Amino acid sequence: MTDPNGPSQPASNQPGWNQGGWSTAPRAEAPETAQWPGSGPQGPPPGWSDPHQPQQYGAAQQYGSPQQYGSPQQYAETAQHPGAAAYPGQQHPDQGYPGQQYGQPYPGQQYPGGQQYPGGQQFAGQPGGWNPAHGGYGPPPAYPGRGRRTGIVVAAVVASVAIVAAVVVVVLLNRAPDPNTPVAEGASTAPLVIPDNAAGGATSTITLDGGDASVGRLEVVLDLQHDYPAEVTGVLTSPAGRQAVVFPRRSTGGRLTLSTTDPASPLANLLGGPVAGDWALTMSDEVSADSGTLLSWQVTAYPAAQDAPAPTAVPAAASSTPAIAIPDDDVLIGATDVVELGGYGTVDRIAVDVAITHAISSDLRIELRSPLGRTVVLTEYEAGLGPAIALTLDSATPGSPLAPLVGEPVAGPWELRVYDGVIVDEGTFDRWGVTVNG
Structure with a gap:
């Protein structure tokens, strides 16, 4: 490693300092590219030779922050000593710096260019600049760890973006559905012929995907x-399965x-x-002579609100007082x-x-039909029921004719x-009434 202070005994015949290393020849015999910058009997030279521009040395300036020398290093230069053999790669002559700190001011020279040495920055305006870590002019070392820190920063940014994306996905997946926006809808426009x-x-x-x-x-x-919609269910x-x-x-149809x-x-x-799955519409006509077609149909489903209670069955009841005549000797239309x-x-x-007025109960047949179209006979030509x-x-009740209706949908028209069937x-x-789940 070079010593910017020069040798400790600057005599006229003392070896000189050049950019290739210490010269062992007298200074007068050494055509180095730069003279020894110390103060000797001959005085300081006028300046540096090419490749540096001549600069006037000024007053002594203090180094920046003191730097610790490491272990003594061998010279690595391969420059020939002018007029002599190749430089033998010896240690710094005079005294090495085996672990001492710089403690003295810069020996009698101003930082090239007339500026104060800032402690580790490049010499402005020169290709290399003064680098105390190298002991002379030369390019600064690469900033240690810069690539590694850059990689760490990039990895941290990528991880942060991934975390944010994951949070957004979780929020979207767990967002409460809007009960006013359809979650699924479908339509069938293929005509369906209803068999007679x-x-x-x-x-x-x-099929819906909800x-x-x-x-x-x-x-x-x-x-x-x-032709006759009243035949169709x-x-x-x-x-x-509901x-x-x-x-x-x-x-009426349409x-x-x-x-x-x-x-x-x-x-x-x-x-x-x-919502998701198959929605099946079955159209049936159980009376002969008339035919028809389901031209099209569609279904639209809206999601239940997140806090909506599950629907529960409640009792349902209805009654009517038709007070209509029962046609005599009629088993097709009835009342x-x-x-x-x-x-x-x-x-x-x-x-x-059921309440009916009739002289002979054995003439009567009474039927109940559910919304689904299932028909049960409540009584058929039973005598002794009175007028x-x-x-x-x-x-x-065990054996009740109503038992087959258990499990049928509640909602819809119930028909009596x-x-x-007997003349005279x-x-x-x-009057009549029906009560479900009451």
Whole structure:
């Protein structure tokens, strides 16, 4: 390592300092590129030779922060000593610096360029500059660890972006669904021919992809073309297997819209179930002579609110006083009356009461038909019921004719029909009522 202070004995015949190392020849014989900068009998030279611009040495300046020498190092220069053999790679002559601090001021020279040496920065305006770590002019060493720190910073930024992205995904996945925005909807525009006088009917299916959402609101639109719509029953089955009668033998066809926003809608029975899956609409015509087609239909599902309570079944009841005449000797039309029940759930228990005035009860046949289209016979040509017939039935009674209706959807039209199949006597259908899950 070079010593910027020069040798300790600056005699006229003392070896000189050049950029290649210490010269062992007298100074007069050494055509070095720079003279020894110490103060000797001959005085300081006028300046540095090429490649440095001549500069006038000024007053002594203090080094920047003191630097610790390391262990003595061998010279590595390969420059030839002018007029002599190759430089032998010896240690710094005179005295090495084996671990001592710089403690003296810079020996009689001003920092090249007339500026104060700032302690480790490059000499402004020169290719290399003064570098105390090198002991002379030369390029500064690479800043230690810069590449590693840059990599650490980049990795930290990438990790932060990944964390933020993960948080955004979690927030989006856990965001409460909007009950006013459809979560899934589908439509079928392929015409479905309804077979005539066939109990099974024909089925059209729409598959919805609603994720894990449950039904909070449901809308169904269908377009039916039939010569006699009152013969047709339409039943919608949800992915959960629940059923709703969407076309209950209505007297008119055409375009029909149903929504659970109507408290009495039969679609209420489908609330709370999963949105995703197959939604099947079955249309059946159980009377001969007339035919029809389901032109199109669609279903729209809205998600249940995050804090919405699960729907529960509640008792439902309805009654009517038709007071209509029972046609004599008629087993096709009879006297018919309908009451509507609404609400969620299926039949767990059902009770029916009927009041009829007729002289001979053995002339009568009484039937109850559920919204789903199932028909049960309450009494058939039973004698001894008197002119004032009061019939009360309960599905909980063993052997009750109402037992087959357990499990049917509650919501929809419940229909009671009274037939008089024997000629001569006439009667009146006075009143009736139905109670479900009461």
